[in-house]
Amino acid sequence: MAKKQFKTESKQLLNLMINSIYTHREIFLREIISNASDAIDKLLYKSITEPDVPVSREDLKISVSIDKDARTITVSDNGIGMSKEDLDTNLGVIAHSGSSEFKKGIESNDVDIIGQFGVGFYSAFLVSDKVTVRTKAYGSDQAYQWTSEGSDGYSIKECEKDSWGTDVIMHIREDNEEEDYSEYLSSYMIEDLIKKYSDYVRWPIHMMLEKGAMEETGEKDENGEPKKEWRTHVEDTVVNSMVPIWQRPKKDVSDDDCKAFYKEKFHDFEDPVSVIRVNAEGAVSYKAMLFVPKVAPYNFYSRDFEPGLQLYSSGVLIMDKCKDVLPDCFRFVRGIVDSPDISLNISREMLQHDRQLQMIKSNLEKKIKAELSRLLKDDRESYEAFYKSFGPQLKYGVVDGFGANAELLKDLIMLHSYDMDKLVTFKEYVEAMPNGQDRIYYASADSIARAKQLPQNEQIREKGYDILLMSEEVDDFMIRTLRSYEEKQFCDVTGSDLGLETEEEKKESDAKEESEKETLDFIKDALGDKVEKVRLSRKLKSHAVCLTTDGEISLEMEKYFASVPGTDMGDIPKAKRVLEINADHPIYQVLKDTIANDKEKAKTMAEVMYGQALLIAGMPIDDVLDYSDKVFGLF
Ligand code: ADP
Ligand code: MG
Numbered sequence: 001m002a003k004k005q006f007k008t009e010s011k012q013l014l015n016l017m018i019n020s021i022y023t024h025r026e027i028f029l030r031e032i033i034s035n036a037s038d039a040i041d042k043l044l045y046k047s048i049t050e051p052d053v054p055v056s057r058e059d060l061k062i063s064v065s066i067d068k069d070a071r072t073i074t075v076s077d078n079g080i081g082m083s084k085e086d087l088d089t090n091l092g093v094i095a096h097s098g099s100s101e102f103k104k105g106i107e108s109n110d111v112d113i114i115g116q117f118g119v120g121f122y123s124a125f126l127v128s129d130k131v132t133v134r135t136k137a138y139g140s141d142q143a144y145q146w147t148s149e150g151s152d153g154y155s156i157k158e159c160e161k162d163s164w165g166t167d168v169i170m171h172i173r174e175d176n177e178e179e180d181y182s183e184y185l186s187s188y189m190i191e192d193l194i195k196k197y198s199d200y201v202r203w204p205i206h207m208m209l210e211k212g213a214m215e216e217t218g219e220k221d222e223n224g225e226p227k228k229e230w231r232t233h234v235e236d237t238v239v240n241s242m243v244p245i246w247q248r249p250k251k252d253v254s255d256d257d258c259k260a261f262y263k264e265k266f267h268d269f270e271d272p273v274s275v276i277r278v279n280a281e282g283a284v285s286y287k288a289m290l291f292v293p294k295v296a297p298y299n300f301y302s303r304d305f306e307p308g309l310q311l312y313s314s315g316v317l318i319m320d321k322c323k324d325v326l327p328d329c330f331r332f333v334r335g336i337v338d339s340p341d342i343s344l345n346i347s348r349e350m351l352q353h354d355r356q357l358q359m360i361k362s363n364l365e366k367k368i369k370a371e372l373s374r375l376l377k378d379d380r381e382s383y384e385a386f387y388k389s390f391g392p393q394l395k396y397g398v399v400d401g402f403g404a405n406a407e408l409l410k411d412l413i414m415l416h417s418y419d420m421d422k423l424v425t426f427k428e429y430v431e432a433m434p435n436g437q438d439r440i441y442y443a444s445a446d447s448i449a450r451a452k453q454l455p456q457n458e459q460i461r462e463k464g465y466d467i468l469l470m471s472e473e474v475d476d477f478m479i480r481t482l483r484s485y486e487e488k489q490f491c492d493v494t495g496s497d498l499g500l501e502t503e504e505e506k507k508e509s510d511a512k513e514e515s516e517k518e519t520l521d522f523i524k525d526a527l528g529d530k531v532e533k534v535r536l537s538r539k540l541k542s543h544a545v546c547l548t549t550d551g552e553i554s555l556e557m558e559k560y561f562a563s564v565p566g567t568d569m570g571d572i573p574k575a576k577r578v579l580e581i582n583a584d585h586p587i588y589q590v591l592k593d594t595i596a597n598d599k600e601k602a603k604t605m606a607e608v609m610y611g612q613a614l615l616i617a618g619m620p621i622d623d624v625l626d627y628s629d630k631v632f633g634l635f
Contacts, residue, residue: 003153028123030197032075036062037201039079063206071172078165081137087146130171138164200245204238211235246289262291266334270294273382276371284356286339296389307331312338327365329397329405332390395474403481419466426485439491442468444556455543456493476556494548526606537580544585547613550576
């Protein structure tokens with residue numbers, strides 16, 4: 001029978017694994033057992049959802065046996081089994097562990113990354129030179145046998161098997177100078193590995209283990225006492241404790257155990273920044289083990305990402321990604337909720353309205369918030385790593401639902417401080433405010449560096465006030481949703497009123513503005529409806545011009561609207577532009593003189609000044625060629 005080839009990627013991986021000195025060979029058993037456990041879960045799930053599948057929970061089990069003479073380890077389960085097609089698709093390609101990091105590992109031959117991941121079924125080849133899978137799908141009459149000796153391919157043929165389920169038979173390699181493979185043929189070793197890696201598997205893992213005891217032989221010794229001797233027998237033993245890690249008391253599970261569990265279960269290769277454990281009793285009882293990842297999955301900010309927690313009812317998986325227990329603003333959290341109060345065969349529609357779930361959700365919201373706050377306080381470095389990945393999500397969370405979660409999230413937000421040149425919270429900003437400052441200033445541009453350079457910052461910096469620098473699209477929307485923090489109003493440095501002048505100063509400026517009315521009107525006329533207003537700047541110190549806005553929409557928001565694909569430019573909401581001119585700048589006098597002598601040229605100057613203001617604000621100039629001609633026309 002012709003051999004089928006593995007998909008290219010699988011082949012690469014197999015070669016890599018077989019030919020490299022692999023430090024974590026022993027994980028193969030964990031992988032094969034976890035597949036067996038998944039297969040049983042699937043069968044049980046089928047029996048719950050399809051009433052005509054009679055499966056009794058007590059019979060479901062995994063067995064591990066060793067044949068020293070044949071040099072094989074066999075892992076058997078009575079789970080869902082595989083059809084011929086299943087064998088072909090599931091064991092012919094590494095589709096399932098295929099995260100992007102993992103693939104990178106293969107491309108760069110980085111054994112370490114692969115080692116951290118676990119490689120699923122293929123890990124059997126770490127210790128075997130041949131793997132045979134005998135399997136019968138539940139409800140089918142025909143069993144099939146899959147065989148492979150490694151990277152040169154596999155074959156499938158019909159075979160005999162009494163009942164449904166799967167046997168994975170691993171033919172252990174011969175020892176060589178570097179590696180002792182025979183140690184895996186010892187029951188002690190295998191028992192240890194099961195305890196180490198698969199203890200929490202919910203299904204019993206059986207092994208025939210040798211037990212010994214001093215037993216009476218039936219004879220008497222010289223003193224007339226019953227004679228005893230050491231006798232051994234083989235006993236069917238359940239090796240694992242079967243208590244899932246999240247069900248075990250906190251004191252029995254180390255932080256490292258939790259992290260290792262997280263990485264394996266959720267296919268992450270980084271430790272989580274936090275592990276949250278909840279053991280709630282009361283109106284609704286549940287246990288939860290939640291993880292705050294450090295790195296966002298590659299598809300986190302796309303539609304493909306499916307948030308949710310694994311939902312169990314007394315250890316039985318009900319749903320893989322249940323959204324209804326996880327607050328959407330914390331959608332990056334992974335983990336498990338297990339509650340005996342949730343009925344096993346509850347439908348998805350009903351889950352949404354389930355009161356118990358709602359309670360769990362609001363409870364978890366508090367726990368997650370508390371943990372993130374703690375992290376921010378006690379472990380800034382980890383929080384910043386987390387924030388780098390998920391900060392934008394927290395900001396969207398503030399904006400979502402017209403600010404419904406703003407209160408919850410606002411103290412988790414950080415922005416870049418001009419003064420301190422690092423990320424700060426609003427609280428930290430406010431605490432550092434000098435006497436007399438009553439607003440929170442922010443500058444927004446397409447990068448932090450540009451935001452820092454905005455000419456509008458000058459007056460604020462001169463006062464000695466800090467400015468929050470922002471560069472993400474969502475930032476402006478977030479600030480506008482919040483409006484204020486601890487009664488301190490947020491104030492856009494490009495807004496028209498920075499609230500910096502005393503009544504006295506205001507009067508003075510107003511008077512000055514009035515006296516320059518003629519010049520300002522001339523510029524306004526020259527620019528027409530390109531700008532809403534032209535006024536003397538109160539915030540510019542050394543720069544000549546800047547653009548500010550009146551009203552709700554800022555320039556950054558306008559840019560954002562314009563960037564949304566498929567938007568009709570005629571339809572986008574526009575910021576009301578105000579051109580501010582610095583009367584103390586030499587160019588102002590030049591302009592005034594030109595107005596007196598050459599109105600046409602002065603008009604061009606006004607247009608060029610506006611163009612410069614647009615450039616400084618990072619806004620596009622409509623007709624670049626025309627603009628360039630105007631600039632050269634001035635020389
Ligand atoms: P993963 O477990 O992450 O999906 P694996 O490489 O471990 O990836 O397994 C690949 C697939 O092979 C599984 O998703 C499953 O469909 C199938 N499989 C492996 N072992 C078994 C088994 N004992 N019973 C039924 N299906 C299995
Ligand atoms: Mg697996």
